[in-house]
Amino acid sequence: MGGIIIKNLLIAQSGGPTCAINATLAGCYKRACELGFDNIYGALYGIQGLLDSKIIDLKSQIKTEEDLNKLKTTPASALGSCRYKVDSEEKLEKIVQILKSFNINYFIYIGGNDSMDTVYQLSKYIEKIGEDINVIGSPKTIDNDLFGTDHTPGFGSAAKFVANSVYQIAKDVEIYDYKTITIVEIMGRYAGWLTASGAVAKKLCGVGADLVYISEDSFDFDDLKAEIDETFKRTDNILILVSEGIKDSENNFISNTSGKKDKFGHVQLQGPSHIIKDKLKEIYDIPIRSIELNILQRCDMAFASKTDIEESFEIGKFSVDSALNNSGKMIGIKRISNEPYQTKFVLVDIEKVANKTKMIIPRYTDSHFQIDDEFMQYILPLIEGEVDIEYKNGMAQYFSFDKEAIIK
Amino acid sequence: MGGIIIKNLLIAQSGGPTCAINATLAGCYKRACELGFDNIYGALYGIQGLLDSKIIDLKSQIKTEEDLNKLKTTPASALGSCRYKVDSEEKLEKIVQILKSFNINYFIYIGGNDSMDTVYQLSKYIEKIGEDINVIGSPKTIDNDLFGTDHTPGFGSAAKFVANSVYQIAKDVEIYDYKTITIVEIMGRYAGWLTASGAVAKKLCGVGADLVYISEDSFDFDDLKAEIDETFKRTDNILILVSEGIKDSENNFISNTSGKKDKFGHVQLQGPSHIIKDKLKEIYDIPIRSIELNILQRCDMAFASKTDIEESFEIGKFSVDSALNNSGKMIGIKRISNEPYQTKFVLVDIEKVANKTKMIIPRYTDSHFQIDDEFMQYILPLIEGEVDIEYKNGMAQYFSFDKEAIIK
Structure with a gap:
């Protein structure tokens, strides 16, 4: 040139x-x-x-x-x-x-x-x-x-927003002296990086998500229910993080299960957090809330x-x-x-x-609970x-x- | 003593x-x-x-x-x-x-x-x-x-979060070169103060909400449709703010219209932004999104x-x-x-x-568009x-x- x-x-x-x-x-x-x-x-x-x-x-x-x-x-x-x-x-x-x-x-x-x-x-x-x-x-x-x-x-900014928002939401939902479930839905249709970042709060600040479901894992409702029952033994206010892209064992998006279409033929997508909330409401007679962090994840400065x-x-x-x-x-x-x-x-x-899509490396998550030290070393400099x-x-x-x- | x-x-x-x-x-x-x-x-x-x-x-x-x-x-x-x-x-x-x-x-x-x-x-x-x-x-x-x-x-902190979030969301939704509608739902079951605060963005920064519906006003869907058609004449990306407590002319909450009950007999509330979104989707074949600012309104520091x-x-x-x-x-x-x-x-x-509940003084809003100078003088010191x-x-x-x- x-x-x-x-x-x-x-x-x-x-x-x-x-x-x-x-x-x-x-x-x-x-x-x-x-x-x-x-x-x-x-x-x-x-x-x-x-x-x-x-x-x-x-x-x-x-x-x-x-x-x-x-x-x-x-x-x-x-x-x-x-x-x-x-x-x-x-x-x-x-x-x-x-x-x-x-x-x-x-x-x-x-x-x-x-x-x-x-x-x-x-x-x-x-x-x-x-x-x-x-x-x-x-x-x-x-x-x-x-x-x-x-x-x-x-990614680093979005991850930091997610981690701090999860922390703040956890502080908010723990104020009442009775059982509650809160499901926070986080962006990432194919990759669970952002959702995993939400788990940083619990790891670093002691208050945060109890259960974490990322897009790469297969999501099973009965498994969630068992985890909830187990978690209620040690805490009253359960906070669950789910990627928007979680799928069932047959690889169908949870968000697609309603199948309802609008007048123009577009499938009406409902976020998985709302679908899970509605299902949980049929089981537990306690306050259950679903929260989409929504587009502030990508635009909150x-x-x-x-x-x-x-x-x-x-x-x-x-x-x-x-x-x-x-x-x-x-x-x-x-x-x-x-x-x-x-x-x-x-x-x-x-x-x-x-x-191509780079998925999260599964070993970064330990069951549906927490992230491991290797993930922490990866993520911390990025949100600093x-x-x-x-x-x-x-x-x-x-x-x-x-x-x-x-x-x- | x-x-x-x-x-x-x-x-x-x-x-x-x-x-x-x-x-x-x-x-x-x-x-x-x-x-x-x-x-x-x-x-x-x-x-x-x-x-x-x-x-x-x-x-x-x-x-x-x-x-x-x-x-x-x-x-x-x-x-x-x-x-x-x-x-x-x-x-x-x-x-x-x-x-x-x-x-x-x-x-x-x-x-x-x-x-x-x-x-x-x-x-x-x-x-x-x-x-x-x-x-x-x-x-x-x-x-x-x-x-x-x-x-x-x-209130001041929540108002500042709402005003800045509306500003950021407005920056986010204007990036595509085609028509979109975004409905942002803001807390305030009986009082529209927070929703009105969201209108500060447009007034001060030039980018923000096109239409604002507070709890104290009576909400009419046909009126909204007319306002949307009018607004599309001057902009592609319409941003609408609604209080969670907006009611129809018969004083019923918009959020109650489904009437669906869960197994335990609790009415399943759906936020008005989602109900409005679903109705608008039957009219406009364009991307329509509803966003609840949700509990970050009260806990985002x-x-x-x-x-x-x-x-x-x-x-x-x-x-x-x-x-x-x-x-x-x-x-x-x-x-x-x-x-x-x-x-x-x-x-x-x-x-x-x-x-008792102190409602917003109606003169603070000018139709469904913007807030007046008196409201600005009231709100600005509180978010400073x-x-x-x-x-x-x-x-x-x-x-x-x-x-x-x-x-x-």
Whole structure:
């Protein structure tokens, strides 16, 4: 790429939002400025918006160091996102056409499994047609289920929110002097990393979840009932964590059991915590509550992890550095040591990552009770440190792009 | 009370937990220490635990200034709580007997409407039988629905959590480039204060709720549909806030409409957000999501308000001062000015407070859209300031009493 004089970068975000995806964007932007890039563009709504030429000029919107810092600690995807499969050469051709019309020679796509597939398809296609555009995938997902990396940006903050929320809920549900059951449902359709993180509270603070069911385990209702009866022998207020993706022994999602469809034919999904609650209510005449931690898991900044936000920012910078001489790679995090926590960033071949799910390693959980020391050593550095959010009038101050300012 | 040499204080907590109820307990404890009280006791599980003589010695458990500070920023009710109606003279007699057996001459009960009724009954009874025990009510409730006080301890922190969570959820749901509806359900069965607080986000940060339905308004589904169609003309992602207590024009809770009962005959309540979601799904073929903010509203310390926590602590101190020469009173907060925010504490006759609900003043809401400037002036000082929580290994550090250490 030595002969190129103009350096134009495009960044886009994809998949579910996280607390850290904007930190990566901020890191990309920062490094591109330092390296004297001519133009730094953002595509709105991921690859889907790119196909519609929805491109904004980031330099005219991130004007000060204060703007950049605010962006770094803003949850969700500031550029917008999509869930979109690039499934034809026509689309790839159109993407390249648009990239070329903006003289973009570096493209960083921040996303999860599906987005890495896009990076894979696009980089392969560009290589095939002999264009000079480098495409790099920068990882993110709260689910922590990407191959090729020790963990994913966004996971640490979500894990910290889950762990602290479980702790707080445990403090809340133990206040009455009678038996109760509380079921907390945690994100992770295929991977139980976040749910397992919820178990940190009990391990570290003595108060937390009594029973933990992750997506990778097979869930059995009779087994749960037996565990509940056993647990009631030592405590009055039982707290149960379940992954949204728990399945029965025949591998069917618990959340699918009702099978009810709406007028438009979509299956009406009900979270497994509610289904379990309704079943337990037929057995136990005590207060039973189900709680979905819901989307605050991926957008609550108040419990964000400093390790996660700073690391995501650095990955953004490293993504730009890598894009200079590489294409078709994803940035991975390689852990060197737990204490002190040390990592280095590596380049991973994108085809090894795309469309795969990294499940939790079962030995991380000991029956349905608690997590083991190895998991603790893995998770603790990732939830370490608090993030300074700017407040005004009691409200967190977050950054917003002007999405109307599309370049014509 | 001049002749008494021994000063023994009992403190108990009641009703739903809040982020600030332990700050009031800490304030009581602090002031009682300063005033040289001989014994400072805590009753576990409110008046119900007191009836069972579940009393612990606070001095042997709050050992350091660090313990006290930790207690001050611990959510939920550290002493435990109850929902218990003192409905007979027999029970009053038993309570007095137990108080006398511990030589308790001052009793502070921290709670909401029902607890103030207990203070009322008990203080009247003690006066009647000519005993020398002063009973003071110290207010708390996230619902902000107590008479006799400008606002209630605990409300500011809950309001700040709701306002910031609505802001974060709004950032999250706007990321996709297609139409969506999100319904957020907020606590407040009879009073809409918390839901109205959620509207602060849009007003201050430009991103937040499009439609707001509080408990005091009559909710009409056709009206909602019309508002949604109107709102879709200017935005793709509609965010709706509803109080858990919204009712139809015939004053029936929306949450009661299913009428399904469980095996034990309890009506199965479903939150109004889910009922509205299911109805909207029959009309709009777009992603529709319902979110209960659930109990994190009353136990999330990360968004707690410094104003609220400090004020609650001071109210605790004032409660002890007041108990020295008063009985049958509740501490009220009187607002002197908004800017600068100034208040003073006053003593309110308990019979004016007990068993009443202070509804939101309807003029605070303008149709179903936004809140007016008067509400903003009211709410802003209450959510101001951030609370320093102590963290270790990424986990908030909260205080716990040893509930086994009951005095025999």
